[in-house]
Amino acid sequence: MSTPRILAIGKATQDVFLKSDEFSPQMEGKVAYTHLPLGVKMEVEDIVFATGGNASNVAVTFARQGIHSSYMWTLGHDPASETVLHDLDAEGVDTSHVVRREKYRAGYSNILIATDGERTILNNRGVSTGADNIDLNLDAINDVDWVYPTSLALGGIELLRAIVDKAESAGAKVMLNPAGPELADPQKLKALLSSIDVLCVNKEEMQMLVDGETLEELVRHALHYVPVAIVSDGPRGVVASDGKTIVSAGMYEDVPVVDRTGAGDAFASGFLSQWILGKSLREAIVFASANSTSVVTKFGAKEGILHKNTELHDMPLEEKPY
Numbered sequence: 168m169s170t171p172r173i174l175a176i177g178k179a180t181q182d183v184f185l186k187s188d189e190f191s192p193q194m195e196g197k198v199a200y201t202h203l204p205l206g207v208k209m210e211v212e213d214i215v216f217a218t219g220g221n222a223s224n225v226a227v228t229f230a231r232q233g234i235h236s237s238y239m240w241t242l243g244h245d246p247a248s249e250t251v252l253h254d255l256d257a258e259g260v261d262t263s264h265v266v267r268r269e270k271y272r273a274g275y276s277n278i279l280i281a282t283d284g285e286r287t288i289l290n291n292r293g294v295s296t297g298a299d300n301i302d303l304n305l306d307a308i309n310d311v312d313w314v315y316p317t318s319l320a321l322g323g324i325e326l327l328r329a330i331v332d333k334a335e336s337a338g339a340k341v342m343l344n345p346a347g348p349e350l351a352d353p354q355k356l357k358a359l360l361s362s363i364d365v366l367c368v369n370k371e372e373m374q375m376l377v378d379g380e381t382l383e384e385l386v387r388h389a390l391h392y393v394p395v396a397i398v399s400d401g402p403r404g405v406v407a408s409d410g411k412t413i414v415s416a417g418m419y420e421d422v423p424v425v426d427r428t429g430a431g432d433a434f435a436s437g438f439l440s441q442w443i444l445g446k447s448l449r450e451a452i453v454f455a456s457a458n459s460t461s462v463v464t465k466f467g468a469k470e471g472i473l474h475k476n477t478e479l480h481d482m483p484l485e486e487k488p489y
Contacts, residue, residue, distance in 0.1 A: 171443045172235040172311040174264070174339075176303070176330060177222030177318040177346070178295055179240060179255075180274035181247035184426065184466045186213040190281045203279075213280075217467030218254045220274060221318040221346050224429050224468040225436035226260045228458065231474045232440040237311065239264035239303055241296045247273035254469070264307045271295055280426055280466075298325030305333045313443060314339050315436070318346035324355045331362045340364040344435035350375065360392035365442065367397040367435040382406035383413065397438060397452075399431075405456070407438075409448050410489055417483035419456035422464050429468020434459035437473070449486050453479055 189209045193202055203209070222238065229236035238260050242248035244267065251273050255262050274293035278286050296302040301322065308314055314334045319326045327349050334341050342365040343349075349356055353375040360366065360376070366389060370382060373396075379385035382398045386406050389396035397407040404417045437458030441451040458473050465471035 170233070170235050171313065172237070173226075173229045173313045173315060173439075173443070174237045174239055174307060174311040175222040175226040175229070176239045176314065176316040177220065178274055178293065178320045179218060179220035179223040179238075179242065179248075179251040180276050180290075180293070181250050182217045182219045182276045182278055182428070182467060184213070184215040184217065184278045184280055184428075185211045186215075186280040186466075187211045188282060190279050190287075192281045192283055192285060213466075215466040216250075217469060218251045219276065219429060219468040220251070221344070221432050222315065223251060223255060223260075224432040224472075225315055225317070225344075225439075226255060227258045227469050228433060228436035228440055228472050230259045231472055232444075233475045234440060234443070235261070237261040237264055237307070239307060241266045241268065241271045241302050242273055243267060243269060243271040243294070245272045247275050247293070258469075264304065266296075266302055266304070268302070278426075278428060283424075286426065286428060292320060295320045295322075296326075297321040298323060298329075301326060301329060305330060308333045308339050309337045311339055313439070314341050315344075315439065316341070317344055317349070317432075319348050321348070323348035324352050324359075327356075328359060331359055335362050342367065342435070342439050344368065344431065345372070357392075360389075363393050365395040365397070365439060366393045367399075367438065369431070370398055370400045373398045383415070386413065395442070395448075397435075399434065404483075405434075405452065407448060407452055408489055412448055412486050413489055414448050414452050415485045416452050416456060419453070419460040419482045420480075422460055424463045426466050427463050428466075429462050430459045432468060433462040433472060449484065453482055453484065456482060 437455035
């Protein structure tokens with residue numbers, strides 16, 4: 168079996184994590200928040216610099232699993248863009264499809280980590296390509312087996328449509344784990360599902376697309392549109408099906424949570440990294456869960472991503488015929 172080739176497309180960010188005992192979560196009704204009083208200097212015990220952005224995160228999972236991983240987006244010559252490219256190059260991700268121009272800037276986020284591991288993100292989107300003038304060479308899709316578009320910024324659903332159409336004409340498969348820009352218009356997103364090979368979303372997101380109350384109901388309804396559907400519900404677990412079997416899984420392991428940034432990316436890309444290597448649905452879900460669990464034990468979205476041949480253990484999981 169030749170090495171699969173995957174192209175991840177979407178924004179990247181420079182992340183700065185600030186952890187302080189003063190970022191203590193408070194409750195008002197059902198809303199948790201961190202109180203930052205004006206005019207007060209607050210002490211920060213820990214500062215960690217990392218890079219993120221959904222597409223750049225998943226590209227690292229693929230590279231660490233020995234898959235030929237490429238990354239495509241528009242970046243500038245600003246310090247954040249330089250850092251993103253440096254990190255991806257160090258991981259062995261092919262960045263030759265990145266378009267660099269002075270007008271572009273990577274995103275930048277300050278992430279305040281509360282004492283319970285939850286976070287508040289102060290986000291600057293940066294400057295990237297839009298849907299009306301796509302400054303990307305989508306012909307690169309002709310040379311890959313899979314495309315993973317996510318967090319397409321201003322391009323949103325229109326850029327996603329262009330990517331999916333190109334993949335379809337090139338014979339490349341598509342995994343979709345949509346971010347905010349792609350979820351902004353659920354009806355337009357739903358219209359694209361017939362061209363998607365693997366769909367991975369959380370419960371609330373899937374309920375925007377199909378009817379259903381339980382995870383299994385949602386997965387069964389999603390299979391009317393896509394060959395493989397995965398629906399997660401945070402610590403309450405995940406249900407996935409390829410139309411042959413249904414896998415229901417709980418938590419991989421109860422670990423101390425340091426930072427939840429990138430957990431969803433680690434799960435989705437962890438699944439695909441095993442699925443395209445011919446692993447079973449069950450094996451792919453176990454690795455996805457392990458990858459996501461490892462990521463939340465470290466600051467940043469990439470530090471905890473598992474490397475190839477990491478030894479895994481069993482987890483609460485049930486598999487039954489579809």
